[in-house]
Amino acid sequence: MKRVSTKLDKNGEVAGETIVQAPAAGGRFEVPAGHILTKQTIAARADGRIARSWIRTQPGMSPGEMVGTIRDAFEGFEARAVPAQDIPVTVADLATVYPIADAHIGLLTWHRETGVNWDLLLLPPKNRTGSPGLIG
Structure with missing residues (x-):
């Protein structure tokens, strides 16, 4: 018997x-011999x-x-x-990849908040000065 309720x-x-x-x-509960526990679902x-x-x-x-x-x-x-x-190996034999995962190309910043002004107009000059050193 789990519960008894009386109505008056x-x-x-x-x-x-x-x-x-x-x-x-x-x-x-005991896990049977030769078995392992693979999943347990609990309703609380x-x-x-x-x-x-x-x-x-x-x-x-x-x-x-x-x-x-x-x-x-x-x-x-x-081990055999x-x-x-x-x-x-020489430097000429090497190929290097410089992944730019998050370039922030469309980023807009204000120097008073971030220390640097940045917008799409600054991208080409910055790209031209930095990229030639990466590409041989």
Whole structure:
């Protein structure tokens, strides 16, 4: 029995009674052997208490078991990689990318707020003075 409610009439006499029944709480949940917890969904009441909970498991290994299995698999492994030879590289062989992710090309600023005046009219001269050093 979860709750019993009694309704009284205006004279204080019992006019009705309601009994709410619900299944008793089950035992403590344990993840089955050989399974791992993959998802848990919780429905909470306004006061934060758990109203319902759904737990999903599947066959698998715990992180600790997985580490042990990987260590066992690599036990006795001998690396066969050969170090690469040094390859002479010159500056002429290099290609460099200078990404300009947020150029603020349409930005409008006032020197009293930001220390610099900036608008679209200033873009071409600034671009001409800065870009040639980046492009070979």
